[in-house]
Amino acid sequence: MKDLFGRLSLSRQFLLLSFPILLAATLVIGWWIGRQVQVSVVHRIGGVTALYVGSFIAPHVQSLVDHDDLTANDRAALQSDLANTPLGQKIVSLKIWRKDGYVLFSSDADVIGRTFPVGAGLAQALSGNIFSEISERFDQAQAQHGQPLPRVIETYTPIHADRTGGVIAAAEFYERPDDVDREAATVQRLGWLWVAGTMLALYMLLFVVVRRGSQTIIAQQHQLSDQVRQLMVMNQQNAALQERVVRAAERATALNEGLLQRIAADIHDGPGQDLGFALMQLKNMEDACAASAELRQSAWAGNLGTACVAVQSALTDLRAISADLDLPDIGQVSPADIAQRVVRDFHAKTGCNVVLTTLDADLGASFRVKVTLYRLLQESLANAFRHAQCAQCRVVLRGDARGLAVEISDQGPGFDLHAALQKGRLGLHGMRQRVEVLGGTFDLQSVAGAGTTIRVTLPLAAMEGEHEDD
Numbered sequence: 001m002k003d004l005f006g007r008l009s010l011s012r013q014f015l016l017l018s019f020p021i022l023l024a025a026t027l028v029i030g031w032w033i034g035r036q037v038q039v040s041v042v043h044r045i046g047g048v049t050a051l052y053v054g055s056f057i058a059p060h061v062q063s064l065v066d067h068d069d070l071t072a073n074d075r076a077a078l079q080s081d082l083a084n085t086p087l088g089q090k091i092v093s094l095k096i097w098r099k100d101g102y103v104l105f106s107s108d109a110d111v112i113g114r115t116f117p118v119g120a121g122l123a124q125a126l127s128g129n130i131f132s133e134i135s136e137r138f139d140q141a142q143a144q145h146g147q148p149l150p151r152v153i154e155t156y157t158p159i160h161a162d163r164t165g166g167v168i169a170a171a172e173f174y175e176r177p178d179d180v181d182r183e184a185a186t187v188q189r190l191g192w193l194w195v196a197g198t199m200l201a202l203y204m205l206l207f208v209v210v211r212r213g214s215q216t217i218i219a220q221q222h223q224l225s226d227q228v229r230q231l232m233v234m235n236q237q238n239a240a241l242q243e244r245v246v247r248a249a250e251r252a253t254a255l256n257e258g259l260l261q262r263i264a265a266d267i268h269d270g271p272g273q274d275l276g277f278a279l280m281q282l283k284n285m286e287d288a289c290a291a292s293a294e295l296r297q298s299a300w301a302g303n304l305g306t307a308c309v310a311v312q313s314a315l316t317d318l319r320a321i322s323a324d325l326d327l328p329d330i331g332q333v334s335p336a337d338i339a340q341r342v343v344r345d346f347h348a349k350t351g352c353n354v355v356l357t358t359l360d361a362d363l364g365a366s367f368r369v370k371v372t373l374y375r376l377l378q379e380s381l382a383n384a385f386r387h388a389q390c391a392q393c394r395v396v397l398r399g400d401a402r403g404l405a406v407e408i409s410d411q412g413p414g415f416d417l418h419a420a421l422q423k424g425r426l427g428l429h430g431m432r433q434r435v436e437v438l439g440g441t442f443d444l445q446s447v448a449g450a451g452t453t454i455r456v457t458l459p460l461a462a463m464e465g466e467h468e469d470d
Contacts, residue, residue: 388412
């Protein structure tokens with residue numbers, strides 16, 4: 001039900017919610033107006049009737065100015081007026097009260113001469129005010145009060161002395177509420193019609209305003225939905241482009257590794273073989289000169305030893321370069337094994353000790369991550385050897401479910417990072433590029449005289465190079 005209501009437009013929600021509220025308000029206001037009209041009509045009719053009754057009754061009770069009770073002639077005159085004048089047709093019951101609650105006269109002869117407690121209405125009349133209301137009493141309450149009908153207009157009016165104007169008695173009379181009911185019902189119907197018409201007009205005006213706002217909101221929602229769909233399409237396109245960029249970068253890295261391996265092979269099979277052959281020929285010539293006294297005396301014979309040393313040094317450098325360029329078989333080893341191999345090879349080449357710490361690093365990683373880790377450690381340690389002489393060099397490798405964290409640090413002289421970047425050091429750019437292509441982070445901190453620290457994070461998995469149809 002809630003979901004169904006939520007799918008409705010604001011204008012329809014306004015119709016469903018406001019209609020019962022306005023209907024209830026119309027009924028309450030109409031009832032209240034009818035009630036006020038009824039009270040007003042009762043007071044008006046009661047007042048008019050009180051004046052009418054007073055004009056007939058007052059002349060017959062003036063003896064109360066000098067006496068405490070009515071005379072027999074007064075009662076007979078009152079009884080005659082009730083029986084022979086229009087007053088009797090209008091009034092259902094009549095009582096005349098003395099100030100102490102004594103009944104001086106009543107249309108019901110049984111209560112004449114009896115004393116009753118002074119009620120609120122009688123007290124107001126004895127104080128000089130007219131009191132009138134619709135009285136509804138049933139069964140025992142009706143009998144105790146002496147009310148002739150269950151529902152009547154009950155009115156109390158003061159009776160004044162002719163000469164002094166003081167209140168000498170009070171008249172209580174009942175009349176049927178038919179006229180009041182008819183007039184109140186008519187006014188109430190008119191009130192309901194006016195209230196209903198006014199509420200309907202306000203309802204329609206509010207509906208028009210709400211509908212316009214609802215249509216504006218719906219239009220904006222459609223526009224927003226279109227923009228969201230366009231954004232989703234753009235995000236999908238961006239994701240596809242990003243995937244293509246990552247794959248292209250990975251393929252480029254794989255091609256670079258293949259190119260480095262081919263260069264290493266070419267160096268080993270080309271210049272390396274040629275230098276080896278040249279070194280062999282030079283040594284043969286050196287041996288021939290050593291066997292001939294005449295050749296030993298020639299000018300060039302003294303340079304054969306120097307040439308052999310230079311060629312041997314060049315051959316050693318070429319073989320070292322070839323070994324660094326060639327990538328070992330690391331496809332089946334863990335990141336911890338890769339770090340241990342790099343540190344071991346580095347010590348064998350340089351004689352420098354590196355403190356290696358591995359924590360939870362015996363876990364699986366993609367081949368691209370392993371290659372990046374190998375090249376990162378290789379280049380970082382080479383830089384530490386060239387610029388810091390491996391002063392207190394440390395490597396820390398940590399692994400968890402999120403990836404690998406690598407930290408390489410030394411206590412060398414450090415350098416100005418900004419100046420180094422401006423010089424365009426290819427090693428730093430290459431390491432950063434390798435790491436960021438995989439979605440990792442690369443951070444290098446170095447202060448002159450305070451050493452250098454490289455902190456890197458690598459994901460465990462990277463997208464493998466796949467074929468992509470162009």
